[in-house]
Every structure is written in C-alpha cells, then in structure tokens.
Amino acid sequence: MQLHHQINPSYWQTVSFPPLPALRRDRSADVCIVGAGIAGLTTAYVLLKNGFKVILLDKDTLGNNETARTSGHLSNVLDEGLTQLISTLGEESARKAIASHTDAMELIEKIIQEEKIDCDFKRVEGYLYLSPETNKDYLNQELHSARKLGFSDVELQASPTHFADLEA
Ligand SMILES: Cc1cc2nc3c(=O)[nH]c(=O)nc-3n(C[C@H](O)[C@H](O)[C@H](O)COP(=O)(O)OP(=O)(O)OC[C@H]3O[C@@H](n4cnc5c(N)ncnc54)[C@H](O)[C@@H]3O)c2cc1C
Incomplete structure (x- = not known):
C-alpha cells in the first residue's frame, strides 16, 4: 500500500x-x-x-x-469536530480555539502576499463527509455546533455540489 x-x-x-x-x-x-x-x-x-x-x-x-x-490544508474547523470541541473545552474556549486557527490562516495568507510566495494558496469550500461507520446524526450535530459557534455559512447537503470549484 x-x-x-x-x-x-x-x-x-x-x-x-x-x-x-x-x-x-x-x-x-x-x-x-x-x-x-x-x-x-x-x-x-x-x-x-x-x-x-x-x-x-x-x-x-x-x-x-x-x-x-x-x-x-488549513482550516479553522479542528480535526476532532466541533461537537467534541465544545464538549472538551466548553463553548467560550472552543470559540477561542477556532479564532486562533482563523488568525493563523490570516497570518499565513499575509506572509504569502508580503513575501510573494508562489505556493498556490487558495481559499476553497470545505466539506465534512459522513464515513460509513459514523452515526447518521453526526452531520446534524456538527451543523448545530457550527451555528452555535458562529459559523453562519454552513449548510447540510445531500451531496457536494462544488467539486468543479475544488478542481479548478
Ligand atoms: C500525515 C499528516 C498530515 C498532516 N496534514 C496537515 C494539514 O494538512 N494541515 C495542517 O495544518 N497540519 C497538518 N498536519 C499537522 C502538522 O504537520 C503539524 O501540526 C505541524 O507540522 C507541527 O509542527 P511543529 O513545528 O510543532 O512540529 P515539527 O515539525 O515536528 O517540528 C518540531 C521540531 O523540533 C525538533 N526537536 C524536537 N525536540 C528537539 C530537541 N530536544 N532539540 C532540538 N530540536 C528538537 C524536531 O527535530 C523538529 O524539527 C499533518 C500531520 C501529519 C502527520
């Protein structure tokens, strides 16, 4: 493999x-x-x-x-998932963890611009998929947690519609 x-x-x-x-x-x-x-x-x-x-x-x-x-890849949605993040840290600290990742991405973007680094940096849509073994309610829970934490532009889709953007 x-x-x-x-x-x-x-x-x-x-x-x-x-x-x-x-x-x-x-x-x-x-x-x-x-x-x-x-x-x-x-x-x-x-x-x-x-x-x-x-x-x-x-x-x-x-x-x-x-x-x-x-x-x-850079993301302000932490690997453990937002529901788990709230459960581990509480809502206020979860917001701070997300804000720190947002700040880090902005810093990286600023350095790329200032130093003129040719690295194909691009902001793209992010997708969270349900794996076959995961409880079907997981995405609903994540959506609920995302809205609670202030992500306003998150939606649940039956299937991804923006593959063309990702490949462009
Ligand atoms: C497969 C994989 C994919 C990943 N993908 C992503 C991704 O897409 N996006 C993302 O944001 N993150 C990703 N990560 C996580 C990311 O790579 C790490 O969070 C990040 O590289 C950690 O950087 P670091 O500088 O803390 O650690 P490191 O890169 O490990 O640097 C630590 C350095 O400290 C040195 N060191 C340690 N101890 C001593 C000592 N006693 N004396 C002197 N030197 C010492 C080591 O030699 C090393 O060079 C991924 C990780 C893995 C494994």
Missing part, C-alpha cells in the same frame, strides 16, 4: 535543506527557539520581523519532522 505522502509529497519532502551548523560557542539572543518545524520557523519569522534577535535550534534539519508530513 502506498501512503498518501509518498504519492503526493509535501514541499518539505521535495526540498533538501542543508544540515544546520552546530552551536559550538556561547551566543546571546532575545529569544531562543528549540524546534525548526513550522511552529518554530513561524515564531522565529514573526520575532525577527519585530526586531528581536533570535536563535533557532534543531537536532535535525529544517521542517524535517511532522511538518514534512503535512497535506497542506
């Missing part, structure tokens, strides 16, 4: 970054970040843009761990 990341490798899997130089002497900085995956790299980028001196450390090369395995 071929795994998804072997068929469609992420950008990170197609680029070989040079090994990072070892830290051989004392250095000083405002902030030291451990981990040069997407989280550490983004933090370093934002801090540098704001005038901080940053040291970024990694035991491996850039973006070579979980970051390399991304399928490259």
